Amino acid sequence: MAAKKKNKLVLETALTMKKAGVNPVLDLIKNEKIFLAILLFGFLSAAIFLNNFYVAMWIGFAFAAYSAIANDSIQTIGTFIGSNMKQKWYHLWLFIGGIFLITVTASYLIFDGDVSWQRLAPKADGRDLYPHPTSFSYLQIAAPLVLLILTRLKMPVSTTILLLSSFSAQVDGISKMLMKSLGGYFLAFVIAIIVWAALNSLIKKYFSKRKPRKGWMLFQWIISGALWAVWIMQDAANIAVYLPRQLSIWEFVGFAGFIFLGLGVLFYQRGDRIQQVVSKKTKIADVRAATLVDLVYALIMVYKLLDSTIPMSTTWVFLGLLGGREVAMNFMRNKEGNMHILKAFKVAGKDAGMALIGLVISIALAMGINDGIRQDLFNLLGF
Numbered sequence: 338m339a340a341k342k343k344n345k346l347v348l349e350t351a352l353t354m355k356k357a358g359v360n361p362v363l364d365l366i367k368n369e370k371i372f373l374a375i376l377l378f379g380f381l382s383a384a385i386f387l388n389n390f391y392v393a394m395w396i397g398f399a400f401a402a403y404s405a406i407a408n409d410s411i412q413t414i415g416t417f418i419g420s421n422m423k424q425k426w427y428h429l430w431l432f433i434g435g436i437f438l439i440t441v442t443a444s445y446l447i448f449d450g451d452v453s454w455q456r457l458a459p460k461a462d463g464r465d466l467y468p469h470p471t472s473f474s475y476l477q478i479a480a481p482l483v484l485l486i487l488t489r490l491k492m493p494v495s496t497t498i499l500l501l502s503s504f505s506a507q508v509d510g511i512s513k514m515l516m517k518s519l520g521g522y523f524l525a526f527v528i529a530i531i532v533w534a535a536l537n538s539l540i541k542k543y544f545s546k547r548k549p550r551k552g553w554m555l556f557q558w559i560i561s562g563a564l565w566a567v568w569i570m571q572d573a574a575n576i577a578v579y580l581p582r583q584l585s586i587w588e589f590v591g592f593a594g595f596i597f598l599g600l601g602v603l604f605y606q607r608g609d610r611i612q613q614v615v616s617k618k619t620k621i622a623d624v625r626a627a628t629l630v631d632l633v634y635a636l637i638m639v640y641k642l643l644d645s646t647i648p649m650s651t652t653w654v655f656l657g658l659l660g661g662r663e664v665a666m667n668f669m670r671n672k673e674g675n676m677h678i679l680k681a682f683k684v685a686g687k688d689a690g691m692a693l694i695g696l697v698i699s700i701a702l703a704m705g706i707n708d709g710i711r712q713d714l715f716n717l718l719g720f
Contacts, residue, residue, distance in 0.1 A: 383478040398579040400481035405496040408488040420627035430604040450583030456574035466510035494695030495650035502703035518650035522657035529661025537669040557628040564635040
């Protein structure tokens with residue numbers, strides 16, 4: 338009976354849309370015409386300039402720079418934007434953009450032209466897991482466009498796994514990255530449950546009934562700035578992977594200048610659609626709640642940064658943090674029994690599921706690009 342009612346409702350809706358002259362496909366094209374035009378231009382550019390190594394390198398970098406930052410705005414920048422909606426966008430941009438310039442300049446000077454904080458450098462045993470290619474495949478150039486599409490669908494996909502997997506010289510580069518990322522997710526999930534369960538009574542007492550003092554805003558900007566700097570140390574590799582491992586001064590200016598301007602666009606759009614992943618979380622717009630999230634996240638990131646120079650998905654760590662926080666906050670509620678906890682696990686599971694979809698796409702791209710990776714994975718699976 339329920340199925341019949343559902344089918345009848347779908348049919349009535351379709352007839353109503355038809356009478357009103359509504360065409361879902363045409364409406365989608367109309368609403369997303371600028372985005373679709375950018376995608377078309379991107380895919381065509383990748384094909385046209387594929388055999389021109391230097392131009393293809395900078396096209397891939399440009400795609401990676403904007404798509405990676407747009408997707409990862411749910412992390413360090415997401416809570417910052419969410420709790421500073423009343424601030425002028427260019428004040429936020431100049432603050433975050435300035436920290437970016439300082440951080441990458443420090444890496445450039447300390448590590449002789451390397452802007453990735455040695456995430457792309459050969460390891461201590463001499464293995465070069467992410468070498469700079471002598472030529473690009475079409476999928477390598479187009480991979481950031483796939484990330485851009487997933488971002489448009491509000492999917493918090495790991496840029497580290499999706500982009501670096503396309504450049505990995507051996508399956509070790511992917512497996513080590515996955516193990517570190519999964520470890521980061523579960524570490525963040527458990528720590529978040531412990532922290533927010535322990536502080537629940539204080540949060541209810543001070544955060545819910547009292548307005549934040551002016552000092553909280555300053556404290557949040559300091560914590561957000563520190564977190565952003567640590568994030569760059571981890572994730573600059575996702576963008577720099579297209580460029581030489583040691584940049585000339587003009588290559589560095591192009592790298593830093595383009596991303597700085599891209600951040601401006603992102604802040605002008607207030608984080609774009611992916612910002613909703615953060616905004617829907619419990620009370621994340623409160624400056625104190627956002628600061629606490631950023632502080633815990635920053636401490637975890639510092640630990641993982643010092644742990645090794647293996648690249649790691651900061652997206653997975655962030656999703657683990659938000660998921661654990663939701664579970665802890667809902668566990669402490671007693672109004673509707675276990676319904677709150679189930680809802681929290683559902684939200685956390687949905688975000689993790691989206692990240693897993695991105696993982697499957699990332700591995701598929703890596704297999705399509707690199708014959709060696711494909712063969713190693715087949716051997717690993719017993720094929």
